[in-house]
Structure formats: C-alpha cells, structure tokens
C-alpha cells in the first residue's frame with residue numbers, strides 16, 4: 487500500500503555508484519570539503535561521521551577555550567543533548583516562538599545574562615531562523631555562535647545561504663536531511679574565532695571506507711519511495727519517523743563512501759528545493775483561514791525557506807483527530823518533548839526548574855507535512871483535503 491515518507495533526501499543511482507567506488511579507492515573526501523566551504527562561504531572545516539559528532543567537536547573546542555556553558559533552543563532534535571553530554575558542557579535553554587520557530591528574544595537575553603558563552607541556534611524543517619541577527623547579537627557580547635544547519639535544506643537568510651553565519655556551522659548528511667550520504671556531517675568555521683578553535687581540534691581518527699553508507703543510501707533510494715516505504719516503517723528497530731535520544735559515541739572522520747555520495751548528490755539540490763517550495767506554497771494556500779491549522783512560516787520578507795517539510799500548528803481540540811487521520815500521508819508529529827524533558831540533559835542544566843511554554847506548545851501542536859519530490863498529484867490532493875478537514879470544532 488502506498489505510504490508517503492515524511493521526508494526524502496535526493497539520491498541518484500550514479501551517486502551510489504560513486505560511493506561504491508570510493509569503498510575501494512578510499513578517496514573522495516577532499517572534493518566534498520572544498521564544495522561545502524564554497525557553498526556556505528566558510529574559511530575552513532572538517533568532515534565528521536555525523537552532525538552530532540560535528541557539534542560535539544565544536545562544543546569541546548569551545549569548552550577547551552573556557553566557554554563551558556552553551557545555550558540551546560528548548561525545542562530541537564535530541565541530538566543536541568547527545569553532543570552536550572559528549573562534550574561535557576553545561577546547558578542553558580532558551581524558548582522558541584511557535585509561529586516562526588525563531589528564538590524567543592526575552593528568553594535569549596535571559597540565558598545570555600545567566601552566563602551562556604556559546605549560543606547554538608538551529609534552523610528547523612527548512613524554515614530558517616534569523617541567523618544574521620543572532621550572529622550580530624553574539625558578536626556584541628563575545629558569545630561563540632554555532633549555527634546548526636543540519637535542517638537548512640536550501641534556505642536563505644538576507645540573501646545568504648542559511649549556514650553561512652556561525653563562527654561554526656554544523657551540517658548533517660544523515661537520512662532525511664536536505665543532502666545525504668547515508669551518514670556524515672561537517673563542521674565549518676568562519677572568522678578568526680571559528681578558525682582558531684577549529685585548529686585546536688586536530689585530526690580525527692579516519693572514518694573507514696563506508697560500505698554501510700552505500701547500503702543505507704541504496705535502501706533510502708529503493709525503500710524510501712512511497713510504493714515501498716511501508717516496509718521499513720513497519721520495522722520497529724529502525725525507529726523510522728521517531729526521534730530517540732542516542733548516547734554519545736566518539737567522533738571520527740566521515741567515511742569515504744558517504745563523502746562521495748554527498749558530493750555527487752549536491753547537483754540534485756536545486757531541483758529538489760524547487761519541488762519542495764512549489765508544494766509548500768500550494769499547501770499553505772490550502773489552509774483555510776478559519777481552520778485550526780496554521781502553517782509556520784518565516785516572518786521576514788528577506789528570508790526564503792527550503793521547506794524540508796511544512797510545519798503546521800494544530801489547535802488542541804483537533805490534535806487527536808489530526809494524528810488519527812495522518813495515516814499514510816507522510817504527516818508526522820514534531821519532537822515529542824522539549825529538550826528540558828530529555829532525561830540525559832537534566833544533570834547538565836544550569837536552571838533545572840526553567841519552563842519553556844513555546845517549546846512545550848510545539849511538542850504537542852506541531853505536525854509536519856511532506857513536501858518532497860516523490861509526492862504525486864494525488865498525494866498533494868490528499869494533503870490538501872487533510873488540511874481542509876481540520877476545521878474549528880471538527881471532531882474527526
């Protein structure tokens with residue numbers, strides 16, 4: 487039965503073939519780093535085995551320079567907690583505005599007042615935050631800005647690629663990201679601050695040849711399509727569509743195969759961004775004005791979303807019926823809890839009693855709709871009907 491995946495990363499068979507070749511030649515990494523530095527306007531960087539590893543290394547470098555307290559958005563991927571545990575930093579959380587996914591300004595000022603020396607900002611679902619303003623704010627107070635661009639997916643802020651603003655930028659090439667290699671990540675550095683800290687990180691242990699990444703990329707290409715996605719979704723061990731906390735592992739370099747696959751997939755980015763943008767525009771137009779569902783979208787004219795997915799906020803009274811009818815349409819709920827409720831972060835929290843109303847609301851009200859290039863006309867119609875059905879007072 488047709489089951490739409492919530493997201494897809496574009497992959498071409500020729501990219502998988504490049505990855506398979508790299509398993510034997512063990513080459514392909516240098517070209518990728520150069521392309522990423524150019525795409526994101528960075529000065530230097532390293533390729534790691536995951537986005538989590540890249541963030542862990544950035545936080546460790548910060549800690550080694552005396553910055554041992556980092557501010558995280560209270561609503562985000564739990565991998566941020568993994569990185570904090572792996573780096574041994576203390577954590578302050580700031581709230582997020584549900585309607586825009588921007589940092590809540592007063593909450594942000596509070597964590598800076600309370601001693602955050604590092605600020606991690608994250609673009610979520612391809613709806614970018616105001617990374618330009620965060621950079622300015624961090625420069626004013628000598629705070630290290632780490633821009634988590636794992637989910638930027640082709641977004642732009644004030645005419646520049648999202649991911650082009652942090653002293654450090656974190657990228658992920660895991661499954662479901664804008665660009666994938668099966669696994670992998672990158673840490674890019676810009677300005678004196680970022681590049682000095684990057685130099686202190688030194689060499690990573692090599693990432694292996696990556697036969698497993700070739701298998702993952704092949705599985706994503708074959709099983710990720712709607713005709714077959716029901717199969718992996720039915721296997722509980724794969725945790726498809728779930729966010730689970732993963733304990734830290736020691737960062738290594740990226741595998742040769744993942745680097746080659748990512749680089750070869752880069753040429754597919756513009757087509758996929760166009761397809762996602764057209765779908766997101768149509769779905770936003772299909773949200774009835776009197777309904778219980780409101781799309782989350784950038785609130786600035788000079789910001790362009792990459793729409794990795796279309797996030798929407800759903801009123802309490804229709805959440806149950808929305809979840810029950812999401813079925814096989816690729817609609818997924820967002821992160822189930824604020825980071826403050828992820829058990830592993832508790833010992834690291836500077837303010838364990840802190841509350842985050844925006845993040846708590848997002849944990850119950852945020853759903854994401856698929857936007858990717860594997861959607862058919864019928865899938866889009868079904869998504870529009872789902873949106874149209876969430877009228878105020880609807881009981882499902």
Ligand SMILES: Cc1ncc(COP(=O)(O)O)c(C=O)c1O
Pocket residue numbers: 535536537538539541562563565566608609634636637657658659660670671
């Ligand atoms: C915002 C964000 N940061 C970091 C990561 C970590 O990336 P990886 O899965 O490559 O470790 C993810 C992955 O889902 C993410 O969504």
